Each structure stands twice: as structure tokens, then as C-alpha cells.
Amino acid sequence: MAELTAIILAAGEGTRMKSALPKVLHPVGGLPMVGHAVRAALGAGAAGLAVVIGPGHDAVSAAVSLMAPDARFSTQSERLGTAHAVRQAEAAYAHSEGAVLVLYADTPLVSRATLQAVAARLDAGADIVVVGFRPADATGYGRLLTDGGRLLAIREHKDATEAERAITLCNSGIMGFRCATLRSVIDRIGNANAKGEYYLTDAVELANGDGRHIEVFEASADEVIGVDDRRKLAQAEAQFQELRRDDFMAQGVTLRDPQSVFFSWDTTIGRDVVIEPNVVFGPGVSVADGAVIRAFSHIEGATIGEGCEIGPFARLRPEAVLAEGVKVGNFVEVKKANIGKGAKLNHLSYVGDAEIGAKANLGAGTITCNYDGVNKDITVIGEGAFIGSNSSLVAPVTIGAGAYVGSGSVITRNVEPDALALGRARQENRLGYASKLRERAAAKKAARKARSEG
Template identity: 50%
Template sequence: MAVSFIILAAGQGTRMNSERPKVLHELAGAPLLAHAMATADRQSPERLVVVTGHGGAEVAAVARGLNPDVQVVEQAEQLGTAHAVLQAEPALRGARGDAIVLYGDTPFISDATIAAMLRARARHDVVVLGFEAADPARYGRLVVEGADLTRIVEWKDATEAERSLTLCNSGVICADAGVLMALVAEVGNDNAAGEYYLPDIVALARARGMSAGVVTCDEAETLGINTRAELAAAEAAFQSRARAEALENGVSLIAPETIHFAFDTVIGRDAVVGPNVVFGPGVTVESGAEIRAFCHLEGCHVSQGAQVGPFARLRPGAELAEGARVGNFVEIKNAVLDAGAKVNHLSYIGDAHVGEAANIGAGTVTCNYDGVSKHRTEIGARAFIGSDTMLVAPVRVGAGAMTASGSVITADVPADAMAVGRARQVNKEGFARRLFEKLRAAKGGK
């Protein structure tokens, strides 16, 4: 079934008290807009349209970065939700099937709810997503008779009987794409705000002899973000759900309440995650891997049986093969560790390839940046890098080679060779005693 999506992302979000457009504030490591776009993308839409307004150029750039096929249109004046949807008409012209209106600040609409709305279109010309509100407050109310939605009434216009209703309007609407555009084109602005309201299409549809219906979802799905407090509440809700899903999928979380997931974190069954671990965007942890306490991972891949931490940082481009080990206070960036490689203590490995079963001693640094460009370090299989080695890239250490502790390696090391890059030790007999006597005497004379 062909379906298109219109995501409204034009609002300024003044209650966020921010220079940044509201839909670009982040939830679980991604802009709010990314969550709405992901909901649409999972349906393999025929067309995806994002309507921008405040901060339009910035929002458009983010939208195109998330999906190069997105069509971006501008609502130059914010004249209401129906007016915003109408801006998408040229982009949807000739589209087959249905169109669904989503909101860039409403990140939790589920795939199941989208599927239910599309199924309901077999019975109704217009389908509205509603929810039973614990505190209906000033939400618009959905008035139904049997299976039919008869009208949407705004709180300020509702009678006391209508205000007592708890079935509320989420704003999400589904209809045939052509019908939707025909209806929003008829919406007027004869109201106190002088705006064109999307819910008015229900009355217009019924006046044409069309039917309207309601699909309901949990209130949590309809949470819209308007303030920093609501953003924090949404983050807490996301994390709670992500932790529950991980546990349900066979991941061991030692202290679930302390673990922070990103919107796209993938963790395989039988993986173990210790306390106070933070997953940034773009992390995959395979089955049976272990992430120990106080680690931070972003843009990386951890293979089966690998072990990370405690107190380790994996940055974008880090790739750990099966059985690799990254220990405490180690940072890995844009580097591949082959199977069984070990970097156990206090080291930085950046822009590098570490071969199978190689051992990187404590305090090793790949000196990858010359102030202008990054350079790579290649370490062969079964190599042994002595503690406190500085590998000045570009440099290659051959398979089975060794570096002496405390070395500065500036040239390639052949396979099976040992490289020593340090000054020869000289012992000066009695010098330490004489020096300390001199220093103490000087101090006592002051």
C-alpha cells in the first residue's frame, strides 16, 4: 500500500527558550525531527515531505542529512497547521495512496499505530489519531457516534458536556493524499487566532458525505515536546522503554537505571552491560560482548566476545573484532582491532589498524596528528608494543615485531624485529645524594 508522510516542523518553540529550532533539540542522541522521520522511513514511503519555517535552512539541512530523498518545503508565515500541510501540495501532487501528517516535535508514534491508521482507512475517508487523556486539560476533544467521528471541538469552543470527554485529538491525521489536499485547501480562518486549523477537515469531509473515524493509541505515544521539562520527561520515557526492551531481548543490564541508550543502539542477546555506560549514536554491540562500567561508546562496532572497559571510550570508527580487549582508561578512535588484539591500559589508539593477537602495552600512544593532517599506524599480527611507546604516524610495525618500553618509534619496524627508540641509560654514582643535600641546604637558608 503506497503511503506518503508530511512532517510539520515549522514552529519556533518559544517555550524552549532557545535559539535552536525546536525540532533540532536532541532526544536520545538525535534531533526530535530524526525520530519523526524514522517513523516515516520505516514505512518505505512513496514521498516524504518536511515542512519548515523557523530556522528553515538549518532544519532543511538536518532533514536532508538524515534522508537525501526528503522533499523540503517552506511555510514562510506560520498561519496554522492546515496552512502548513497545504504547503506540501506541490510535493505530493500525483502521489498514490494515503498521506499521514506527523509532527516534528512528537517523537513516539509507533509503527503499530501507523499500521492501525492505514487499516482504518478501509472503513473511513479520514482517520484521526486519538488518545484517552489522564488529564484532558485544554486538548481538543473527539466527538464520536458509534464508529464515526462526528467532529473535533476545541476546548475553548466546547460545551461543558464536551469538555467532560477524555478522548482527545493528537493532531495526527491520515487520508487519501489527493483528498487531504483538497480538504485543507477549503479550511478557513474564521476564528479568534485567524489561523487555518487542520482538525477542521473532519467537518469539511462530513459535509462532502465522507466518513471520519478514530484510531486510539496510548497517551505516551502522543507526547509533544514544547518545553525543556517535557524534553527531559521524554528522555526519561525513552530510556525506560529502551532498557525494558534490552532486557526483554536477552541483554544483561547490571544496573539498568544507570545505562543511557541512543535512538539507534543495537545490542545482541547475552551481551552484558555494566553500570553507568553511555551509548551515543551509531553503536552496535554483538552477542556475548561485555561492556564494563563507566564506558562511553559512539559510532563503533563491538564484535562477539569482545570486552570493553571499565572506564574506556570508543569513538566513531572504532571496530573491535571477536575477542578483542579494550581496558581501563583506553581511547579508541577510527581504528580496527583484529581478533584477540589487546589494549588493556591507559592508551590512545587513533587512525590505526592493530593486527590479530597483538598486545599494546600501557601508556601507548599513536601520534596520529601533525597539526594539519591525520596519519595512520599499522601494527601487525602478534606484535608486542612495549609500555609507554610513542608511535609517530605514519608508521608500520610488522607482524611479530616488538618495541622496547619507553620508545619513540618514527620509522617502520620490520616483522619479527625489536625496535629501541630511546637514549642509552647513564648512571651517575652518588649524584642523587649530592643533589638532594644541595637542594635541602638551599631551602634551609631561606
């Protein structure tokens, strides 16, 4: 296959998003939309990546660079249309004899398979390949004017006749070119249209006039959804989630209520995992085979080992790493902690900046006090240690293997292996004192009432 380059158009301001954030940085599945375009292009085999951004959009180039450090950037200072945008990336195709894909940063669901199909047709002899689709409502979309298998032209909706508007095959905006063909037409594209812009779609008529071979590749309407406002963003998110749910169920994951489970772009889940309703996976989550994620849990940046049981109502934050068979129960929060094999954190606990040994047991209400207002320190709990309910472990502190911590303790010093640590005030029972407290409280209430009535 000839060398493939991708040009991603990402210069739009997205004013209809009503946001201080550039449109293409709004996330779908936890990844900025431009990131989806980058992944699709690279996945399709693009060896070079050029991104056209708007003025002051340094955040866009920074986001792209995280995924594609070798990407090249150019700025479209004036919004004069798609052909004008492509001209800003001329260095990407000026000297190449390969092919170039032009795609959009606000079309986050296009698949690598579609881009590979476009590239394959170019490699097989097509000069231009246009990705078309058939929406339920074609209003506003450019129409693909065909004659048999030949694409004659692309007509923008505002410039189309009534007969042309009746055509259901529409332009997604995604196009593939042989670089030589693109060079031959790009500078001849004019702006004699209703908006006075330079449309890349005019390349089709120009190439036809040159006797070039132009094809249409028809994609699913759901795949080429473009996002220009919050409503479309929600539609793209919904479609993304549907695809992810279907993929996971096909791979052997049980979703008790699929519509209530939300995944991120990089979520990985093993076989025979069971996920109950109302679970949210943020970015960076890996779940091994046989784990159970119970209802109303929120998981982000965490690694969950084989056979773990999480929730209900659990929260796993970034750098939570759970070994095989760990149990994290209801209203437990884990952050930046390594939890050893078979350890149990069953309820009402916070574990942060910690190392928990295998088969350790943390009773209800156990807290690792990891932050002093300035610094964060580590709590280490050894294998088989037992932490009694409602205990506070003030870091930095180490609880030795097999040690016991009495319920209600505040532990500020290291505990030796197999030791019993009691860090609470000595109990004192004052006989008859409860009635005195009640009398004192009643007198105080009566005095307050008398003052208010006076």
C-alpha cells in the first residue's frame, strides 16, 4: 500500500457548543473528539499526521501531541472553508506520491475500518474516494450526485436544487485523495457559492473534468455523526456507549442492565466479568477475568485483578491496583493504593497512598490518614493484618504482618508483626452520672425556653 497521510481538520470554534473549551476537546467516552480522529487515522495505517487548528488553540495541539508526538500542526487564521483549511496543511502532501485522508476532529465515531477501506480503494486505482451515508433526515447535508457507480459532484444543501435535495445519499465530509490528484485540483477550487467559501467538495467536479476516477464508499450514518452542539455531543456519546456495550457483551462480559453502564474509550474487561446496573468506568480502567462489579460503583484509573468483587457503591480512583480476589465493598474509596491478594475492605473505608498485604482485613470505618494539609504519606499494612472497625491510621505508619489493631484506635506509631495495638482512651464508667447529665440538659433547655417566652 502506498504511503498514507491523514489531515485532521480541527480549526472550528464550535460557537454552538457555548463553551470556553474548543469544540474538538469535548470528550466522547472520556477522550477528546480530536483524539478519536487521531486514533482512527493511526489505526488505519497513517504514517504521517497533519492537524489544522484555529488561532490560540494550543490546547488542541497539546492534546494531539500526547497521542501522536510526531504530528505536524498548521493554523487556519481565517475560516474560509474546508479547501482553504486543507491548503494550510500543504506540506503534508506537497511532495508525496502516496495518498491522503481528510477527516474531521468533530466526527469522533468514524472507524479505522472505514478509513482502511478508503485507503484500499485509493491504492487500487481510485483518484478520490468520498465517504457517503444515508441519514434519516438529509436536511443540511451535501448531496452526492452520481451516475451509476460514478460520482459526478457534491452539492452543498444551500446550493442544491429541489431535485438534488431529494437525493438521500449524503456527504460525510471524509475524503481520500491520491496526493497527485489533490495537488492538481486544490488551487483551482473557487468560492462562487452561497457562503463564499472554498469547498473541498468542489474537487470532485474538477477531478471529473480532468478525467479522474472517483468513487463513493458508503458508511453507516451512526459512524459519521458530526458534532456541532451539545445535543449532537450527547448523541455521539450515546452511540459510542452502545458500540462499547455490544463489543463487551460479544466478548463474554455480562451487563445486567446495559443501558445504565458507561465505559471509556480505553476500558478493558476480561471474560466472565459481571457488571451490575449504574456503573461508570472513567479512563484508564482494566478489569481481569471473573470480576464482579456491583451496582452504583465509579471506577477510574484502576486495575482490578481476577475474581475481585467491587461494590456496591464503591469508588476506585487513579492508581488503585487490586490483586486477585480482593473485596472492596459498599462506600469504600481506594486511591493510589496496592491491595494484595485476597484482602478485604468491605465497608465504609478510605484507603489512600497505601500498601495493603495479602489477606489483610480492614474493618468498617478504617481510614488511612494520608494527608497533613501539605504532604501525603504512605500507610503499609502487612499480610494477614486485622484492622478493627473505626480505626484511623495516621501516615506514615506501618502495621506489621499478622498484627491486630483494636477497634476505634488512632494509630500514630508503627505496629510490630503479630502485635496488638490499642490507640484509644481508657474506658471509664461513672456510675449514676447519666442521670446527672440528663438533669443538666433538661435545666439548660428549660432556661432557654424561659428566655424565649420572656
